[in-house]
Amino acid sequence: MSTRTGTNKCIVLSMLIWTVAAAGGVRADSAMPTAPAAEPKMPVRGLCAHRGDAAAFPENTVPAIAAAARKGAAMVEFDVKRCKTGELVLMHDDTVDRTTTGKGKVSSLTFAEIRALDAGVKKDPKFAGTRVPTFDEAIDCLPKEGIWINIHCKGKRTAREVARKVKAKGRFHQSFMAGREKITRAAREAVPEMSTCLFMTCPSGRGAAWTDDDIRAYVDYAARENSQYLQLGDALRDAPAYRDFRARGGKVNYCFGNDAETLKKADALGFDFVLCDNLDAMLPHFPTRFTGNGK
Numbered sequence: 105m106s107t108r109t110g111t112n113k114c115i116v117l118s119m120l121i122w123t124v125a126a127a128g129g130v131r132a133d134s135a136m137p138t139a140p141a142a143e144p145k146m147p148v149r150g151l152c153a154h155r156g157d158a159a160a161f162p163e164n165t166v167p168a169i170a171a172a173a174r175k176g177a178a179m180v181e182f183d184v185k186r187c188k189t190g191e192l193v194l195m196h197d198d199t200v201d202r203t204t205t206g207k208g209k210v211s212s213l214t215f216a217e218i219r220a221l222d223a224g225v226k227k228d229p230k231f232a233g234t235r236v237p238t239f240d241e242a243i244d245c246l247p248k249e250g251i252w253i254n255i256h257c258k259g260k261r262t263a264r265e266v267a268r269k270v271k272a273k274g275r276f277h278q279s280f281m282a283g284r285e286k287i288t289r290a291a292r293e294a295v296p297e298m299s300t301c302l303f304m305t306c307p308s309g310r311g312a313a314w315t316d317d318d319i320r321a322y323v324d325y326a327a328r329e330n331s332q333y334l335q336l337g338d339a340l341r342d343a344p345a346y347r348d349f350r351a352r353g354g355k356v357n358y359c360f361g362n363d364a365e366t367l368k369k370a371d372a373l374g375f376d377f378v379l380c381d382n383l384d385a386m387l388p389h390f391p392t393r394f395t396g397n398g399k
Contacts, residue, residue: 144249144277150178150392152254152357152379155196159382162227163203164194166237170245172383178392179357179377180246181254181282184239186262191215192239192269202226204236239266243275252377253279254301254357263287264294271295280333288331301333301357302326314339323349333357335379340366342373350376364389 156168157175164182172180183196187210200206200213204221224234246253253275257263263281267290270279280299281291288300304325307318314322314336323345326334334349335357346356361367361378367389370378380386 145394146249146252146278147178147392147394149376149390150378151361151383151386151390152179152181152252152359152377153177153383154181154360154379154381156180156182157383160384162224162231162234164196164237164242165223165234166241166245167224167231167234169237169242173246173251175383176387176392177251177383179252179254181256181379182242183256183258184262184266185210186259186265187211187213187215187218189214189216192262192265193218194237194239194242200236239269243269243273243279248275248278251278254282255279256282257287257291258283260286260290263290267291267295267298270298282333282335285329288329292330299332300329301335302329302331303335306336306338312338314341314343316341316343316345319343320345326354327352335359340369340373340375346374350374361386361390 153168153172155163156165157171157177158168161168161171169180169182182194184192185195187193193210193215195203195210197203198211199209200218200221201208203226204223205225206213206217206221210218218236221236222232222234223236224231243253255266255270257266263283267281270276276297276299280301281288282301282303284303288302291298291300302325304322306312306314307321308315319339319341320343322334322336326349332353333355337359340358349356355376357377357379358370358375359379361370361380362382367378367386371390378390
């Protein structure tokens with residue numbers, strides 16, 4: 105074979121390969137490595153806006169929840185209930201009486217009836233027209249990084265449906281289900297990957313201050329239930345069990361921190377997240393942090 109003939113064949117072969125690749129038979133970039141997706145940036149410590157930014161906006165509404173994220177809260181908490189027709193709505197109380205213009209149990213009212221209520225005017229006339237949101241509306245108004253979502257449920261059926269929605273919306277990385285054992289178990293039965301925050305009454309008695317032994321019992325209980333979060337009040341202390349729980353990757357929420365002194369102590373003790381009712385006033389005393397995890 106002459107040099108000229110060999111060269112011509114190489115040119116023809118190269119053109120053929122390029123033509124096939126351009127036609128879609130072979131991806132020209134098939135060997136190119138793809139960069140891994142960046143991990144969402146999430147806080148390691150900070151304030152949890154209880155029922156959203158409830159000091160500035162009507163509690164458990166989209167404006168309150170969106171404001172918590174906008175102002176820089178590390179976490180937002182809200183309450184989910186099922187109404188008579190099956191929709192999931194945000195409401196802390198069993199009835200709509202306290203926060204809306206209506207009366208009656210959430211479970212006894214249809215979605216249309218609840219949606220017709222004003223959930224803002226009792227907070228302030230300037231919020232007139234604010235509606236009771238659905239769970240979907242609440243979670244959809246939040247960014248997918250920079251804030252944790254603390255979802256408080258009371259019914260097992262509600263917990264199962266919320267867990268499925270969290271999965272469908274791709275929010276596992278920032279959401280957890282909070283409630284008593286029957287709630288957290290129901291959530292994980294529906295979606296085993298669902299993170300949970302197990303509630304527990306103080307072993308020394310309802311309303312009692314937590315002792316180190318009480319906290320140890322809670323930590324052991326949470327470990328048996330595979331819970332990733334604790335959440336408790338009247339337990340602002342340097343308990344060894346807290347450190348053990350954190351060493352296993354758990355997080356400890358304290359409720360509530362509504363004054364500068366409490367937040368200062370919680371910070372010094374290394375609590376991860378502190379629930380508060382006045383975000384604007386408390387943020388300067390316990391700012392959101394994305395690195396470092398205290399004690």
